[in-house]
Amino acid sequence: LNPGISETILSGDKLLISSEVNYVRVQVTKTETHTESIAYTSTNVNNANLYTGTKKVTTKGVNGVQQVTELVTYIDGTRVSSKEVSRVTLSEPVNEVIQIGTKAPVTGKGVSGGKVITTGGRFVWPAIGASSxxxxxxxxxxxxxxxxxxxGGGSTGLTIVAAASGTVTTATYHPSWGYYIVINHGxxxxxxxxxTLPGSFKVRVGQKVSAGQPIAKIGSSGNVTGPHLHFEVYVNGRRTNPMPYLGR
Ligand SMILES: [Zn+2]
Structure with a gap:
């Protein structure tokens, strides 16, 4: 192996080898495939039936998939180069469609102490399935x-939702109101x-809620003759007609 060496190596001597060099390098070229995703794009479409500031995804975006085939060269097991051979689409992306509201909001107004307070938009109808x-x-x-x-009946158990975003300030029992909730909207x-239906509270005091978020169910707790949602709007602590806020 080392013909020039003149020293005799004796049993027990230690040899220091400074670096190892492979005399034969192994080059391998393989065909490899992997999949890559094709990003979907989004399109905004104006919708005059939706209120300004709201949007709705009508088509959910889904990434496509393509299969990529490469010739990959390895030397001594280390990938050193690759060359793309083909790219085949396995599934096309589904592009997202977003409806953007352009309808002018109906602004509810309350007058209190000479000060006009606006809701900045219409309240959500506070009960699902109860329209009368x-x-x-x-x-x-x-x-x-x-x-x-x-x-026609069947109000019990229908979902009550927050009319607007805010913070729950009361969730308790009162002899007249029964189980009732108050939300402060700022x-x-x-x-x-x-x-509300006993045991149906879905929120607690201090919790932030968004408009349309379920908070309880319609019941007949408290002083009532039948199941219904009693809904009140307060402006600076004074009751006011809820109808303008509901756009009715
Ligand atoms: Zn009432």
């Missing part, structure tokens, strides 16, 4: 809110939801 008002605001009863029911505005 069985008793309006004010009148001979001096009704502090509106009573919402499902026409700007002096708050809403109250009464006679």
């Amino acid at each position: 008002i069985s008793s309006g605001y004010g009148g001979a009863r001096r009704h502090g809110g509106i009573d919402i029911v499902k026409p 700007n002096g505005l708050s809403t109250l939801y009464a006679h």
Whole structure:
């Protein structure tokens, strides 16, 4: 191996080898395939039926998949180069379509102490599946809110949602209101939801909620003759007619 060496190596001597050199390098070329995703694109479409500031995804975007084939060269097991041979689309991406609202918001207004307070947009109808008002605001009863029911019965258990985003300030029992919730929406505005189904609270005091978020179910707790949602709107602590806020 080392013909020039003149020293005799004796048993027990230590040899220091400074670096190892392979005399034969092994080059291998392999065909390899892998998949890559094809990113989907998004298209915005104006929609005059949606309120400004809201958007809705009508087609969900899905990435496509393509198969890439490469010739890969390895030397002594280390990848040193690659050359793309083919690229085949296995599935096309589905492009996302987003509807952008352009409809002008109906702004609810409340007047309190000479100060006009706007909600900055329409309230969400506070009950899902209950669309009728069985008793309006004010009148001979001096009704502090509106009573919402499902026409023809079956109100019990329907979902009550937050009319607007805000913070839950009350979630408790009252002999008249039964199990009721109050949400503070800021700007002096708050809403109250009464006679809910016992045990149906989905929120707790201090919790932030968004508009349309389920908070409880319609029931008949408290002083009632039948199941309904009693809904009140307060402006700076004073009851006001909820109807303008609901766009009705
Ligand atoms: Zn009522």
